[in-house]
Amino acid sequence: MTANEKYEVITYEENIVFNFTLPExxxxxxxxxxxxxxxxxxxxxxxxxxxxxKSYTIHLFKHEKEKNRFIENIENVTEEIIDQIDEEISQKMKFGFDYTSPTYED
Incomplete structure (x- = not known):
């Protein structure tokens, strides 16, 4: 990679859906x-x-380390959202549930 090149990351928004069945x-x-x-x-x-x-955003970074940190932050936020939804579903349940993990186009 030359001095003028940038590290590129493309991000986009996606709606993920969590399916679950309440036992009652x-x-x-x-x-x-x-x-x-x-x-x-x-x-x-x-x-x-x-x-x-589908809208997207291109993020440019001078260093690979910055790019990797950015990607890691996005992945951490996504994991936190999934954990929050899992917790919300768990709160709705009394005696277990039939739950399928999030579905989204990748």
């Missing part, structure tokens, strides 16, 4: 939350994958 009524419920995800490929592949218009 047996009905399937959903909780959804919007999170920021990191695209691990080049912009051209992003545009090919998401044929519909």
């Amino acid at each position: 009524d047996g009905k399937e419920n959903q909780l959804s939350k919007e999170v920021t995800l990191v695209w691990d490929d080049v912009l051209e592949k992003f545009l090919e994958t998401f044929t519909q218009e």
